[in-house]
Amino acid sequence: MTKPSKLVCKECGEEYPVELRTACEICFGPLDVQYDYEAIGKQVTKEKIAGREKTLWRYIELLPIENRNNIVNLHPGFTPLKKADQLAKKLGLRELYVKDDTVNPTYSFKDRPSSVAVSKSVEFGLEAVGCASTGNLAGATAAHAAKAGLPCYIFIPADLEQSKVLSAQIYGPNIIAVEGTYDDANRIANLAANKYKWGLVNINIRPYYTEGSKTLAYEVCEQLGWQTPDRVIIPLGSGALLCAINKGFNELVKLGFVYENKVKICGSQPDGCAPIANAYDGKSDIIPIEKPTSIVKSLAIGDPASGPEALKIINESRGFADSPNDLEVVEGQKLLARTEGIFAEPAGGVVIAALKRKVEAGEIDKNERVVVYITGNGLKTPDVLFGKFPEPTRAKPNFEDVDRAITELKRKGSK
Amino acid sequence: MVKVRFSSAIQAAANNEIETTVEFHGNVEALLKKLVEKYGENFKKRIYDDQGKPRRFINIYVNGKDVRFVKQLNTEIKAGDVIDLIPAVSGG
Ligand SMILES: Cc1ncc(COP(=O)(O)O)c(C=O)c1O
Ligand SMILES: [Zn+2]
Numbered sequence: 001m002t003k004p005s006k007l008v009c010k011e012c013g014e015e016y017p018v019e020l021r022t023a024c025e026i027c028f029g030p031l032d033v034q035y036d037y038e039a040i041g042k043q044v045t046k047e048k049i050a051g052r053e054k055t056l057w058r059y060i061e062l063l064p065i066e067n068r069n070n071i072v073n074l075h076p077g078f079t080p081l082k083k084a085d086q087l088a089k090k091l092g093l094r095e096l097y098v099k100d101d102t103v104n105p106t107y108s109f110k111d112r113p114s115s116v117a118v119s120k121s122v123e124f125g126l127e128a129v130g131c132a133s134t135g136n137l138a139g140a141t142a143a144h145a146a147k148a149g150l151p152c153y154i155f156i157p158a159d160l161e162q163s164k165v166l167s168a169q170i171y172g173p174n175i176i177a178v179e180g181t182y183d184d185a186n187r188i189a190n191l192a193a194n195k196y197k198w199g200l201v202n203i204n205i206r207p208y209y210t211e212g213s214k215t216l217a218y219e220v221c222e223q224l225g226w227q228t229p230d231r232v233i234i235p236l237g238s239g240a241l242l243c244a245i246n247k248g249f250n251e252l253v254k255l256g257f258v259y260e261n262k263v264k265i266c267g268s269q270p271d272g273c274a275p276i277a278n279a280y281d282g283k284s285d286i287i288p289i290e291k292p293t294s295i296v297k298s299l300a301i302g303d304p305a306s307g308p309e310a311l312k313i314i315n316e317s318r319g320f321a322d323s324p325n326d327l328e329v330v331e332g333q334k335l336l337a338r339t340e341g342i343f344a345e346p347a348g349g350v351v352i353a354a355l356k357r358k359v360e361a362g363e364i365d366k367n368e369r370v371v372v373y374i375t376g377n378g379l380k381t382p383d384v385l386f387g388k389f390p391e392p393t394r395a396k397p398n399f400e401d402v403d404r405a406i407t408e409l410k411r412k413g414s415k
Numbered sequence: 416m417v418k419v420r421f422s423s424a425i426q427a428a429a430n431n432e433i434e435t436t437v438e439f440h441g442n443v444e445a446l447l448k449k450l451v452e453k454y455g456e457n458f459k460k461r462i463y464d465d466q467g468k469p470r471r472f473i474n475i476y477v478n479g480k481d482v483r484f485v486k487q488l489n490t491e492i493k494a495g496d497v498i499d500l501i502p503a504v505s506g507g
Contacts, residue, residue: 011472022423023502026461028472030504180479187476190501194422194433204423206504290484303474303481305503 121199217248239310
């Protein structure tokens with residue numbers, strides 16, 4: 001097996017061995033895992049990959065795990081890329097796909113970074129794992145910890161949806177609900193990681209963690225017959241996901257698996273927490289937001305650590321950043337469900353809303369091949385939809401009354 | 416007295432101390448100068464960029480509040496405050 005070759009500071013270029021390290025020692029910048037692409041290119045072929053397990057571990061040479069025995073495998077990834085013809089027709093697009101990551105083991109894309117980071121924590125011999133989370137990462141990390149047999153410590157903002165908390169609690173982690181924002185939970189998790197030497201996946205395991213998410217680029221290209229899309233739309237929280245997907249496209253170019261990365265990389269955040277989109281609109285630096293206000297709690301990161309890098313990628317790729325409001329988000333969730341039969345969480349609504357807005361504004365060419373990343377399952381956040389639908393039509397338990405109800409529904413013009 | 420805590424790579428720059436207490440009043444900018452006196456040239460090189468500004472990957476908190484939401488480097492510090500210097504890493 002080939003091994004990752006080094007960590008490189010994205011800011012100043014300082015190099016480090018592949019070790020437990022949160023940030024650059026010189027400038028405190030984020031670290032990037034790099035590989036020997038020439039060696040990997042000699043070993044791995046598209047044909048070889050095609051025959052492998054249908055999980056993200058099919059790209060093992062491009063993931064930072066050195067010994068296969070350390071993999072904690074809940075079978076994440078290799079989720080379907082669904083041609084979205086109904087939605088495309090509705091919007092007047094020719095070729096639209098949904099990368100459906102709602103069907104991961106814990107129902108969000110966070111199983112990708114979490115699987116790599118927990119496996120790497122096992123490889124480092126750490127005694128416990130955990131994370132700071134806006135909700136989805138909590139469940140993903142707790143499930144992987146359970147499978148690895150490791151204690152798990154999770155830091156969440158106290159106002160998180162009960163259903164999200166519950167979907168982590170079932171795996172038995174220790175959860176600390178910090179009475180503040182996600183950024184408060186994150187700051188405190190950082191101090192805890194430093195004191196207790198745990199593997200907090202998105203904090204001190206972060207360089208490895210983000211590697212898991214780049215498989216979302218590999219899979220889309222592989223599923224398109226090793227071609228890149230023209231445009232992708234990605235939900236933005238910290239911006240790490242968007243940066244990882246862009247890295248994935250670039251790596252496939254390095255390996256010669258795709259010809260070039262001309263993908264227009266676009267991001268979307270809810271307008272109640274849109275520091276990256278605001279900076280895009282105002283052509284300014286990113287100004288953090290102290291108190292996010294949005295129903296899209298999974299994206300409520302006011303101080304996005306990967307924001308500057310994400311913004312640069314969006315600008316250089318000639319993509320866009322957009323920020324629909326909460327009403328548009330719910331409409332986006334409904335539109336996706338009612339055209340494609342996919343129930344996304346609000347983060348998916350944020351993406352669909354941006355797609356709709358930008359098609360209507362004429363900023364997306366009708367002939368482009370577009371992929372939207374739907375990264376979380378709607379069943380994890382039913383709260384946002386309570387009261388959004390009319391009550392089911394009631395009837396007595398006899399056919400006459402039910403028939404009356406059917407006539408009533410038809411009269412109201414229901415399909 | 417104020418308490419200053421250092422995390423991960425910043426701890427490494429502060430003689431590997433996880434926290435320290437210093438006799439001090441003034442603003443954040445003055446506190447950083449005080450810490451440079453205590454930890455020396457190496458700490459100074461790590462904390463400030465070429466323009467003499469604190470590096471953009473250092474987050475500074477006074478009693479848990481990010482100084483960017485207060486008065487940046489002019490944020491006042493009083494006796495008993497806790498200051499955290501933490502590298503900017505985060506993600507959902
Ligand atoms: C469902 C979902 N999509 C997207 C994101 C954004 O990811 P990132 O913080 O890496 O930008 C998150 C979490 O933050 C999430 O939970
Ligand atoms: Zn550096």
